Amino acid sequence: MTLQHHFPALIIVIFLICAFIMPLLFRWRSTLCAPALLLVHLLALAMAVALLVRLYAGGPFYYHLGNWAPPWGIELKIDFLRVYMVLILVGLGLWIFVYALKDLAHELKREVTGWYYALYALLIGSMSGMALTNDMFNLFVFMEICGIASCAIISIKESRECLEASFKYLILSAMGTGCYLMAIAMIYMVTGQLNFQLIREALPAAAGLYPNNLLVATALIIVAFGTKAALFPLHVWLPDAHASAPSPSSAVLSGLVIKIYAFSLFNILFFVFPASFRQAVPINEIVLWLATLGILFGSIFAMVQEDLKKMLAYSSIAQIGYVFMGIGLNQPTALLGGFYHILNHALMKGMLFMVAGVIIQATGRRRVKDLNGIGHVLPLVMIAFTVGGFSMIGIPGTGGLISKWYLAEGALLANRLFFVIVIVLSSLLNAVYYLPIIINAFLNPYEGREPVKPVSRLMVGAITAGMIAVIFFGVYPKPVIVFLKAALAAVIGM
Amino acid sequence: MPNQVLMIVILAAVLLLAAARFFPRLQLRTVLTLALLAVIGYFLLITVAEMPLFGKAVNPAHNEISLRYLEQGVAETGVINTVSGIITDYRAFDTLGEATVLFVAIAAVIATLKSH
């Protein structure tokens, strides 16, 4: 057996090991911390690519931890979609980390940077675990790691808003995991299984005998993942948490963390519940309508925000709605759009939060009204903001258009014209709040006496890379689309 | 069904009375929350009534998985405490995750307390 066989487990474990070493390393040689974490990211990226190569050669496969086959042990499943998520997580995790290297010096006390790196490694590692695991209870454990780590990277900043936001987030996310654990209990009670595939096989028989149990479990699962991923009525924690956090944390929370919960919900809905069960209970419809409400209300709330980061946070509620819409429409093309939007939104929202971080650091301004003429003093950064804003609106040449296009096409194919209108309407709403900022930033003169503080080149470089990526995935989406089509075909059997 | 309706009415009444007794200044929001919880509680109750009966050996949860743990666990893991065998061998990855949860709690606590 070669080492390559163990890559699925190693991707997760090297992040954990790196996090365990971090406090000691920080005490001993604090300058080595950042390179170590960078190295781990690169290693994980290489492993994910190797997994992809192996998938192309041999198709989906499983990894049995401790050599115990599923009913007895825990299993990791490796298929195209999961590897796609891991690639996004690790790749964009690396990108945001490069930005964080310089940004953190301004936002955190020096002595907690080591802990921040440890938490960051745990966050990325646990999210990779959530993407790969094929076991209900294992998913719960990783969810809990991810939940605490994502609260901690908010509360690590010295401000009382962060503490409150983080507490609110922690309580709601604890409620979410509590509901999920209850759902596991109810499912285990009637099926006796914990593995996704085996539950799926046992569910039809159980559904006949104990319909209520499964109904309640389904409701609890939607509440749990809806809370974690900020599905519309359960989003109350998100604006405060994402707006008050340090900029790299905002980027990783908005870009990656809420997506992985959406992906887990997708996994459970499509791989745990059999298709017959999904038709009997209108889960997809519920998710679809909540997503629609989220898209509209998120955009409307974003329009009235004065704080730049808060506006971006509300916009995240709208954008995660697109991903859920893809799941809810239950149609391959729409799913394709939703999955492409996971990548796109992670890129553009990550970049926009980085831009916000740079603006706050350079000028100390964070109110939308104060951004007049800022394009004259921070040209490159504001061009990146323009690209991100255009992508949010869905202007041709940016990634946002492509994912919305596929979503709309999927809605048409499913004969749901209403949702096409929702998508168009939300694009208009996005334009209402992104365009004025862009226009004011470039056309108005910059007022302000205080000099603009210099910004690290690394941070601007990370933003530029993000901008190029957004344009690249807008102009040349074909490889990812082809990949996702094949992946979804293999998974859904369309 | 009438039984269930009666039950929910009684439950809601008791909850509301208790609430009125303990919170003299009862607000609309509280009442609404209580009503919502009563509905949730009702659904959970009918679920409980439908669940596999407690303590029966024929319940679906007691299937071939637990049998294998009990019958072959000693031979396969070499320990006689089956629960220990499950958490550190069959499902050892969960326990690694659990140790990690402890670690992340420490990291979060220290980071929060040190930075403020």
Add this chain to the structure above:
Amino acid sequence: MEDQITRLTSRLVVPFIQVYGIYIILHGHLSPGGGFSGGAIFGASLVLMALAFNLSAGVKQISHQSASLMESGGALGYALVGLIALLWGGNYLANRAASFPLGRAGELFSGGAIPVITVFVGMKVASTMVTLFYNLIEGEAKVGDPEKPGA
């Protein structure tokens, strides 16, 4: 806290609690208990020390440095046991499949990697209890009386 009875009692009891904690950790694979329960008992004894005497006496028992070393070491050791299994030809965290010697069931030295893992987990849990307690207490001690609201 200056109370003779508490001090004397806890001084008497603490060694026994610690031995009991270690016993529970080491016999985790033979009797009810294991790394978590044993570690919690051991950690509780150190917390008791700090409560009965004062913070500094507790700190003398286990310093910040060694606590954080134990924490990282416990978790790291667990992860590395998994990696050893990988070197010996099993999957990650394998026990029998990685040909750890299982021994005769029911004896103290049996179960391959299981006792090792249990000890690491015990270490981790004990140090976590202590670290959490001290950090919360120190955070509290620094507070004194709360700053004026809005200050």
Add this chain to the structure above:
Amino acid sequence: METLKNLAHNYYYLVAVVLFVIGMHTMLTHSNLIKKVIAMNIMDTSVFLLFVAIGYIRGGQAPIMRDIGDGFYINPLPGALILTGIVVGVSVTAYALSLVVKIYRYYGTVDADEIVEIRSREQ
């Protein structure tokens, strides 16, 4: 009548569910932050109770294979899972309490409503 009989038979599950609802209610409606943390624990504990009750078989022994008696054993898997769940609950509680300590330091209160009041007064 069948329903009530089942309810009475499943009293462990019933108590677990009632605790779950109590925990959820307290968590969402009470403004005291410490109470929220306690409610979180109640909610977790209710799920643990439910899980352990699932694993129980009437008359079964604890699954330790030292003295093979005449009886049979209970299902060990839920117990093992809950061991993990308990530790997770402890971790979340510890972190939440550390946040409360710091919030108290900033505001001098642990009541969410009062905190909102203090903040609105400042603006």
